Amino acid sequence: xxxxxxxxxxxxxxxxxxxxxxxxxxxxxxxxxxxxxxxxxxxxxxxxxxxxxxxxxxxxxxxxxxxxxxxxxxxxxxxxxxxxxxxxxxxxxxxxxxxxxxxxxxxxxxxxxxxxxxxxxxxxxxxxxxxxxxxxxxxxxxxxxxxxxxxxxxxxxxxxxxxxxxxxxxxxxxxxxxxxxxxxxxxxxxxxxxxxxxxxxxxxxxxxxxxxxxxxxxxxxxxxxxxxxxxxxxxxxxxxxxxxxxxxxxxxxxxxxxxxxxxxxxxxxxxxxxxxxxxxxxxxxxxxxxxxxxxxxxxxxxxxxxxxxxxxxxxxxxxxxxxxxxxxxxxxxxxxxxxxxxxxxxxxxxxxxxxxxxxxxxxxxxxxxxxxxxxxxxxxxxxxxxxxxxxxxxxxxxxxxxxxxxxxxxxxxxxxxxxxxxxxxxxxxxxxxxxxxxxxxxxxxxxxxxxxxxx
Numbered sequence: 001x002x003x004x005x006x007x008x009x010x011x012x013x014x015x016x017x018x019x020x021x022x023x024x025x026x027x028x029x030x031x032x033x034x035x036x037x038x039x040x041x042x043x044x045x046x047x048x049x050x051x052x053x054x055x056x057x058x059x060x061x062x063x064x065x066x067x068x069x070x071x072x073x074x075x076x077x078x079x080x081x082x083x084x085x086x087x088x089x090x091x092x093x094x095x096x097x098x099x100x101x102x103x104x105x106x107x108x109x110x111x112x113x114x115x116x117x118x119x120x121x122x123x124x125x126x127x128x129x130x131x132x133x134x135x136x137x138x139x140x141x142x143x144x145x146x147x148x149x150x151x152x153x154x155x156x157x158x159x160x161x162x163x164x165x166x167x168x169x170x171x172x173x174x175x176x177x178x179x180x181x182x183x184x185x186x187x188x189x190x191x192x193x194x195x196x197x198x199x200x201x202x203x204x205x206x207x208x209x210x211x212x213x214x215x216x217x218x219x220x221x222x223x224x225x226x227x228x229x230x231x232x233x234x235x236x237x238x239x240x241x242x243x244x245x246x247x248x249x250x251x252x253x254x255x256x257x258x259x260x261x262x263x264x265x266x267x268x269x270x271x272x273x274x275x276x277x278x279x280x281x282x283x284x285x286x287x288x289x290x291x292x293x294x295x296x297x298x299x300x301x302x303x304x305x306x307x308x309x310x311x312x313x314x315x316x317x318x319x320x321x322x323x324x325x326x327x328x329x330x331x332x333x334x335x336x337x338x339x340x341x342x343x344x345x346x347x348x349x350x351x352x353x354x355x356x357x358x359x360x361x362x363x364x365x366x367x368x369x370x371x372x373x374x375x376x377x378x379x380x381x382x383x384x385x386x387x388x389x390x391x392x393x394x395x396x397x398x399x400x401x402x403x404x405x406x407x408x409x410x411x412x413x414x415x416x417x418x419x420x421x422x423x424x425x426x427x428x429x430x431x432x433x434x435x436x437x438x439x440x441x442x443x444x445x446x447x448x449x450x451x452x453x454x455x
Contacts, residue, residue: 041180041316048170048177049232056230058188060223061159063127063216065196067092068400070216071130071149073200073209078134084142091146092153093401097394099154100161101256104390107162108383113233116157120224123155127217131210157224160189161389162236168377168385169235179374180316186369190309194302201298236386256387259380263388265436266376267395269328272429273369274399275406276339279421280304280358282407286418287346287354296351303355307362308369315370324378328371328433335364336430339423346415368429375436399425 046054071092076085107115130148167181203212260267285297318327338361345357373392380388403421411418 041176042184042313044174044177045167045181045184049166050230053230053232054184056223056226057159057163058192059219060157060227061163061188061192062196062199063220063223064156064159065192066200066212066216066219067127067152067156069197070200070204070209070213071152073204074131074134074213075145075149077209078136084145087142088145088149090401090405091149093397095150095153096156096397099156100158100390100394100397101387102154103158104161104387105256105384107165107236107386107390111233112162112165112236112386113228116162116224116228116233119155119157120221120228123152123157123224124217124221126151126155127213127220131213131217135210156220157227158390158393159224159227160185161393162386163227164373164377164389165236165386166232170232175320176316178377179370182373182377183312183315183366183370186312186366186373187309189369190305190312190366194305197298198302255384256391259384259387260391262379262381263376263391265432266372266379266392268432269368269372269375269429270392270395271399271402272425272432273365273372274396274401275403275425276335276365276399276422276429277396278400278403278405279407279418279425280403281400282404282411283346283415283418283422284358286407286411287415288351290415291349291351293351300355300358303358304362304365307359308365310366311363312366312370315367318367324371324375325433325436328368328375328436329430331364331367331371332426332430332433335361335368336423336426338364339419339426343416343419343423346419 068089072085072089074085075088079085103115103119126148130145130152133144133148164182164185167178167185171178171181199215200209200212203209203215281297281301284300288297288300338357342354342357342361345353348354373389376388376392377385403425407418407421410421
């Protein structure tokens with residue numbers, strides 16, 4: 001769980017344009033606990049952020065989940081080369097790796113709203129340009145395609161990490177509510193990364209890859225703008241204002257390198273998670289192709305997301321005395337054992353057994369994801385929270401690209417070697433978890449803020 005050191009209670013109002021009457025708030029475990037009710041701490045989330053924040057934030061992140069597979073299908077179809085499509089996808093991932101932390105650093109300095117209102121139209125234009133240069137007709141230059149893909153990845157709004165930053169600002173002094181918020185965000189990510197590629201697949205089959213990407217551009221423009229303008233964006237700016245002087249000292253490349261060193265453990269953990277995801281996507285496709293069911297590769301991978309989403313929501317029920325380090329290692333150990341078993345199961349050629357094995361593995365993914373992001377939020381200085389969360393999320397993107405490439409090479413030797421890639425990634429995640437230590441004692445990260453000045 002997150003740090004349970006008592007703090008001065010904050011006062012909160014629902015995050016909407018006309019604040020409702022303020023009500024006293026206490027910590028999660030005190031009188032007047034707002035986390036009661038049938039849904040436990042999840043029932044507090046719409047009250048804190050406003051009823052529209054959950055659907056707005058989910059819709060705004062959906063285009064991001066469509067970019068990788070959409071770019072691959074679009075460029076592959078236009079050029080007739082899967083290698084060209086993979087290269088364009090890699091360019092988009094590289095753009096995200098650079099642009100994500102940059103967006104976070106700028107959000108820490110200028111506020112999320114200004115950054116999102118700049119990035120959203122840039123990403124929309126870049127995505128439309130990517131479609132335009134890959135329409136039927138004379139092939140566009142490779143450089144033009146790669147530039148458009150990289151710009152799309154770099155400017156795509158970092159909705160998931162920035163939403164987590166907003167929850168951190170809204171739940172100060174409420175560790176159980178913050179745990180619920182981070183669990184919900186991990187579930188939303190998992191559902192998005194299942195729904196987004198599925199939507200691209202349907203549209204690419206019934207219409208064209210270009211139609212799928214244009215839909216993503218429309219969702220990006222509308223969802224990104226709505227997310228930028230939502231009142232919860234003010235919570236972050238209010239929280240960072242008292243540390244503006246410290247923020248000035250941590251800007252630029254030296255500040256980002258210092259932040260990366262501070263976040264080394266969650267960065268390494270999320271990189272391993274990304275390799276696991278990318279490797280599993282490729283290995284699952286290799287297996288279904290090997291058994292004569294090539295079209296089921298995406299469905300097989302989606303099974304991993306279903307189990308992950310379910311257990312991510314259950315993390316909030318874990319006892320507070322079960323620390324982050326122990327939680328990380330236990331669930332990573334289960335993930336390692338599950339993927340080691342999968343390496344053996346795929347040799348049977350049984351689709352049913354492999355589905356069951358991936359379903360079991362998925363049960364361990366969600367809790368590890370929530371734990372990694374919780375550790376990242378605990379270690380981030382208050383004035384650098386957005387940079388830290390986008391940095392960790394970008395490590396996942398880089399890991400996915402790396403895992404897909406490694407598993408693709410391993411698949412040339414057989415399906416089992418392809419599954420060795422995510423199995424090794426899971427073992428790496430376990431090794432990183434062993435290194436996890438609690439943040440330094442006596443470090444006061446987040447001073448209480450009166451929510452009357454937030455929303």
